[in-house]
Amino acid sequence: MSAPGTLTWFARHECRLSWREFLSFISAGRRRRVRGVVIGTALFLAFLHLAVWPIAAPYAVIDGEPTKLTLVTVTGTALLSWSLMLSQAMESVTRVFYVRSDLDLILSSPVVARRLFAVRIGAMAVGIGIMGLALSAPVIDVLAIIGGWRWLAAYAVVAAMALAAVALAVPLTIALFRIIGPKRARFVSQIVAAVIGASFVIGLQVGAILSYGTLSRFAFLRSERMVALAPDVTSPVWAPARAILGDMGALAAVLAFCLAMLAASILCFAGRFGDYTIVASAVARNAAQQRPLSGFRPASSRHVLRRKEWALLRRDPWLISQTLMQLLYLLPPALLLWKSHGDATGVEGVLTPVLIMSAGQLAGALAWLAISGEDAPDLIATAPVTARQVLVAKIDSVLGATGIVFGPFVLAFAMVSAKAALIAAIGIVVAAAASTEIQLAFRLQAKRSHFRRRHTSSRIATFAEAFSSIGWAATGAFIVLGSWVALLPAFQAVVVLVGVIFFGPARKTAV
């Protein structure tokens, strides 16, 4: 047993909390579900391996020394994953600052808080590493099966990337905290995290569009110009790529470098975390000022419900950062649209599914917030309005907000192809309505602050929402291309929706 207040004692405490949180995450509070979730996850991973196979297989076999082209491609792909890890790490650091949880207890106790924060920084690295390993496992496994065991070194590189991401996220977030102040840092760091997460992939796509008129990142990464601009194969810049390709010397160097980065970050910043969380807690108690209300506006109950939903959605920083992320991902297709003005061939098939898919996902998030994330359920339940009126107003607000976000894109699309824009518009409405219906079927009573953990309550809802959006997106794409194959994804999406409507928990429990 380690002595209380020591690093190992805190590490044990954190491990226990994390393990229980993980168990509750996978079981949603019901222990019986654990076995089902484990089997489901295994099947899903197997499916992912099969899905990734045709994409990864062509890159698996590398004879002899890696060429510059290979190094550029591997490095680009690794950077893409790393930017997402960095984004996730910034999110985690921000959360440590602002979410009180047990901090009041620990900061008011006589233990050295620096040790707790050292452990928490380490825990962030472990968490992000595990997530990265899980997501990259199908690709690495397929590469190893086809190209040989040396690809397994990529696992260690992914872990090292997580260490480096957290090591950099800590000073970045602290810098934001100091530059713009704790009052705005929470919101801005979420936006910055979203931009960082999306920027690399978007940058590659923008480069590909401007150079080759295609959305393919690989077209840009593997272009002659890119390879010519890249440093020589002997440069240390390629150490991570060489490590991924199984060079043990490079792997040791990458691991040592990333570990040193994390250690330095912990040594420099763990001691200051306590001070920053105290400052952040004072800000959290300082309410934001709103523009004074000019006067009560006459409105029907449906209208006031919708107005309330929109005000809450507008003031939700997490939702805004997520919406911004969706919009950022729409930038490359929008650029492609602009570049192809007057020549719609090919663009329609790309833009239509991207718009429909994004609308489905955004509507799902909004629907959860409006339908399940009601902070004053008793107030609404005791108001003299029917449950149906409340529901209609909430659906109104979701579909309205989705329309406001995607309307301008559809209008711009219509300039290039009226027919494709109409198909996209119909697809957006259908995908958004389907996602809303799924959230209705799986509605529960939760706080808006639980938004980030909404997937915990029902993984079926998460998958149903994803399959529905993908189905409608593919349907839209095939209709634009004039192919009868559109019937297949449409059938899949309808099956998902019908299944959810008839077998969802809300129907079973409806009074």
Next chain:
Amino acid sequence: MSQIQPLFALQIQGLEKRFARPAVDGLDLSVRIGEFYALLGPNGAGKTTTLRMVSGLLRPDAGSISIFGIDALKDPIAAKRIMAWLSEEPMIYDKLTPLEYLEFIAGLWGVDAAEGEARARELIGWLGLEPHAHERCEGFSKGMRQKVALAGALVHEPKLIILDEPLTGLDAAAARQVKTVLRERVHAGGTVIMTTHILEVAERMADRIGVIAEGKLIAEGTLDDLRRQAGQGESLEETFLTLVAQGGAAQ
């Protein structure tokens, strides 16, 4: 043709609700119009369950609930229109300001906008919330949140206000303000039903007190009536403990 005026603000007959065990067990209760009624009982006695059924937050297994002569189970919307529910945990939105919150509630209850605004500003001034009227509620203390929720309960001028432990966690000044506001409502002809564990509040404020244990009303009346029923004790605390013990033994 003139309508018959109801005598009671609330009339409950044979009310039952069962979870794992009976929470409310054949409860009969009547509260007169213009009365301040305190509902007392030990933890788990069925006070909150009863009031949640009255407010339309729970459906009873059996029994009837009448609010100012309106059958609350058959016409819940009409019943809700004339009452307000305030729980121990304030039901407010962190991202709205007190004025925006009151505008929302006035809209929900169909109060005329100008009238609602005048009442909202009056309540905000009355409860000392003026300096915070344009701040989001997210940074408010428990007492301020409870005051905002109370303003919300009053902005549509309900005939019946139901409060479940409204004073828990409030400091002395905030508690006094809430009590004053409630007393004013009763003086103005409103009816207030409140559960509380603070016996001194019931003793000082209530016109009548009901004691509930194991889902049944075991004693009811003014403080003097209760003392007589208990057969001993000077304070309400002693009377309450005796009545609960007698009620438990009888059941």
